[in-house]
Amino acid sequence: MTRIATVKAHPVSVPLTHALWTAHEELKASSVILVEVRTDDGIAGIGQIHGTPMKAICEWVGRFGELIRGMDALAHLVVWEKLFALTSPRPGGVGARDGLPPPLPRGERPQIMAAIAGIDIALWDIKGIAAGLPVYRLLGGEPKPIFSYATGGYYREGATNEDYARELAGFVANGYRAVKLKTGGESVAGEAKRVRAVREAIGSDVLLMLDMNAPYDLDGCIAFARAVEPLDIFWLEEPLHWYLQPADFVRLAAAISIPLAHGERELTRFTVRDFIASGAIRYVQFDSTRYAGFTEALRVAYLAEQHGVRIAPHLVPEIHAHLVTAFPGPGFGVETHGGPERDPVWFELFTERAQVRDGYVHLNDKPGFGVEIDWAFVKKHRA
Numbered sequence: 001m002t003r004i005a006t007v008k009a010h011p012v013s014v015p016l017t018h019a020l021w022t023a024h025e026e027l028k029a030s031s032v033i034l035v036e037v038r039t040d041d042g043i044a045g046i047g048q049i050h051g052t053p054m055k056a057i058c059e060w061v062g063r064f065g066e067l068i069r070g071m072d073a074l075a076h077l078v079v080w081e082k083l084f085a086l087t088s089p090r091p092g093g094v095g096a097r098d099g100l101p102p103p104l105p106r107g108e109r110p111q112i113m114a115a116i117a118g119i120d121i122a123l124w125d126i127k128g129i130a131a132g133l134p135v136y137r138l139l140g141g142e143p144k145p146i147f148s149y150a151t152g153g154y155y156r157e158g159a160t161n162e163d164y165a166r167e168l169a170g171f172v173a174n175g176y177r178a179v180k181l182k183t184g185g186e187s188v189a190g191e192a193k194r195v196r197a198v199r200e201a202i203g204s205d206v207l208l209m210l211d212m213n214a215p216y217d218l219d220g221c222i223a224f225a226r227a228v229e230p231l232d233i234f235w236l237e238e239p240l241h242w243y244l245q246p247a248d249f250v251r252l253a254a255a256i257s258i259p260l261a262h263g264e265r266e267l268t269r270f271t272v273r274d275f276i277a278s279g280a281i282r283y284v285q286f287d288s289t290r291y292a293g294f295t296e297a298l299r300v301a302y303l304a305e306q307h308g309v310r311i312a313p314h315l316v317p318e319i320h321a322h323l324v325t326a327f328p329g330p331g332f333g334v335e336t337h338g339g340p341e342r343d344p345v346w347f348e349l350f351t352e353r354a355q356v357r358d359g360y361v362h363l364n365d366k367p368g369f370g371v372e373i374d375w376a377f378v379k380k381h382r383a
Contacts, residue, residue: 001072003072004040004068004071005069009033009036010382011031013031013345014030014031017341020155023212024184030343031050032345033114034118035047035061035119037065037073043126046371047125050290051110051290057114057118067083067101068082073126084292109267120288124293129368132367134364135369142325144325146333146362147178149179149359150178152168152179152180152182152337152342153167165200172202172203172206179207179338180209181208184214189227195228208232208234209237213238214239215241216239216241217240222255225239233258236259237260237283237285239262242265246280249275259283261284261312262280263285263314264285266286266291268291269296269299272303282309283309284309287315289316313335314335315337321334321361321363322363333361348374348377350372350374351372351374352366352370352371353370
């Protein structure tokens with residue numbers, strides 16, 4: 001049996017050359033937490049986490065690593081269920097009478113689910129390496145190019161609509177046939193002008209998505225959607241305030257013609273289930289590196305397939321393209337950043353990974369997720 005020997009977290013962060021904004025938050029750095037799981041027979045698997053605060057997440061990775069040491073590294077479901085079970089009350093949990101930690105604090109669930117994610121992804125990497133197969137082969141997929149779109153247009157000090165338009169037109173010049181613009185930070189009228197500038201710059205034959213970061217209530221979003229509908233928008237992503245629920249998305253979908261995308265900030269398959277089952281969203285964007293891991297992303301993908309919802313995971317193409325290629329029907333594609341200005345870590349962290357060319361992600365045939373880390377870069381930029 002291949003047993004888990006050690007679990008280590010490696011936080012990495014690189015400051016951005018200038019601060020960027022979404023409609024919700026300021027971004028000053030490009031960051032990732034690598035989770036390195038080693039087995040007693042010498043296999044090393046790598047997982048990734050994108051979340052904050054990094055220190056708290058790393059502490060949970062360390063605690064969980066102690067709990068799962070000695071477990072079967074190929075039994076990823078058993079490991080996942082053991083860790084997830086700690087998030088709820090259980091018989092014998094009070095005072096840790098059953099020998100396990102007491103129920104984990106509710107206030108730290110995002111960090112806890114992020115830690116589970118990194119460990120789970122590393123175990124999938126180990127599974128592929130042990131089998132000598134890429135993860136997409138374990139899932140029954142084939143090594144075909146996966147459609148990708150490039151995200152840009154983050155708000156930055158002093159930038160004009162023309163600056164954002166040139167940025168996204170540059171992605172198109174580099175081969176992308178779909179781009180996504182950050183929106184929601186200005187008035188409806190101002191945003192409509194910004195979107196129009198981008199549409200005119202990229203042309204009519206390129207898909208244009210809008211990433212909104214939850215800026216509107218229902219009436220405000222309907223007004224925004226009607227203002228940009230003439231510009232042939234492919235989807236509205238995270239359109240409604242964080243606290244609004246599937247019923248509100250249903251009302252929005254009924255009132256506008258633009259499809260909706262959602263799911264990257266959901267912690268588990270259970271809340272994603274309600275968005276999918278409601279019929280409100282057309283694209284599901286669950287991010288395995290933020291919460292719950294590849295195991296949960298696979299569960300979400302199967303559910304999406306059963307409901308006719310397209311699978312479009314949030315970023316991390318070297319992991320998520322394996323998922324998309326295993327669902328040739330509902331698999332839409334994966335998100336990438338068109339250049340290193342937003343995500344320098346992704347462009348420098350690896351010595352081997354999936355490549356992005358001409359708007360497609362090209363997976364390699366190496367076992368696991370096919371990634372190799374530049375550990376000198378990790379050492380230099382350790383957070």
